[in-house]
Amino acid sequence: MVKPKISIIIPVAPNSKFEKTLEAIRNVNYEKDKIEIFIIKGENPSKQRNKGIKLAKGNIILFLDNDSIIEKDYIKKILKRHEDYDVVGGPAITLATDSFLQKSFGFVLGSYLATQKMQSKFRKVGKARKATEKELILCNLSIKKETLDKNGLFNEKLYPNEENELLNRFQKNNVKILYDPEIVIFRSQRKNIKGFMKQIYTYGLSRMEHFKLKPNFTKPIFFMPSLFVLYLISLIFFKPPWYFIPLILYIALDLVFSIEISIRERKLWAILTTPLLFLILHISYGYGIFRGIFKRRKSNNNEVQIKKITWK
Incomplete structure (x- = not known):
């Protein structure tokens, strides 16, 4: 069985660091010749992602941020879910090494009082389920290339929240969208x-x-x-x-x-x-x-x- 190719798109601002994200990708349990990575520097993340999509040769497009840290079995998990779903995502969890203040930011973002249903973006909530834009976050999102080709790319006038408009459009077109709390990335919260x-x-x-x-x-x-x-x-x-x-x-x-x-x-x-x-x-x-x-x-x-x- 031929394994799918993964195109990973990481938009970065000028002078941003992304080495830890690359190191985490390098350590995944997946054939390295099936992975291509696009580091795209600029000041319009929506435009940067669209450029990457147009160049991508992979069956699955994975969107990460320059501070997204994935686990070794991450790619295998998303590929398993993509057997049944067009879009797959999960939460962005605060790093254990963050300060108590940064962890507090994560706690608040992951609370229903602060973000309602969007709390699922910042901590594990419930079981794997069909989802809407309220539950998915762009620094941990994978989409079939054919889904993007058929339904269009990001609106370059929007940032952030560009994934919300994209996923709303997908939902109207009956695209299958999944939130899985076990498909996680780790990242730091704001420092102050x-x-x-x-x-x-x-x-x-x-x-x-x-x-x-x-x-x-x-x-x-x-x-x-x-x-x-x-x-x-x-x-x-x-x-x-x-x-x-x-x-x-x-x-x-x-x-x-x-x-x-x-x-x-x-x-x-x-x-x-x-x-x-x-x-x-x-x-x-x-x-x-x-x-x-x-x-x-x-x-x-x-x-x-x-x-x-x-x-x-």
Whole structure:
């Protein structure tokens, strides 16, 4: 039986490091002559990925980020799932070597209070199942080449959230999509609160850009953080006692989910870090949504640099 060829596409920013990702790929239990890697430097990840797709010769296109660390049996796992599914993905797990603050970022991102169904992107949740864009993350995603050829590539006007638009399009075309909690990659979270705030702000900004490109009023949950920001601002001007009830409920939920995290992860110190991080996340995302309404990000059409790596 002829084994499928894998094309791994890794978009990187100028001066970014990717050696640890390459080392992890080199150590996989799969024939090296069946793997090709495209390291694509640029400033528009969607465009970079599309360039790689067009050059790829593999049956399966695997998308990783420059900090994605895969396990030795990773490729065999995705190939087994691709026998029945066109798109396969799983969570991006925080590295065990990350600091307690970085782990706290991961705990919050993997909580239902912060990300709802999208918690599946950041920790193992449930069993393998048919999935939507809410559960898959692009730094751990593989797609059959024929599926991309048939249904189109990434929208180069979007970043991040470009995989959400792509997977929504796939879903409308009855593409088979799978989330498997055992197909994991490992990566570090942002190093400090400033980086975390910028990350979440960018998610909100891009979500609004996606909405403006293809309006969809069936997912109002994405706009709840922006309403929360408005509510917090209104507290400055409007202060009857009953008006503080939503804030009290929010604080209660914040504490309940922080306790749940500390129990689930067996980290008592998480009770001290996660309550504030929930608030930071919701405000940052809500602010990003607002900025996305009025701000139009400059499109980056700079050329990309492509490096192909193969092993014998």
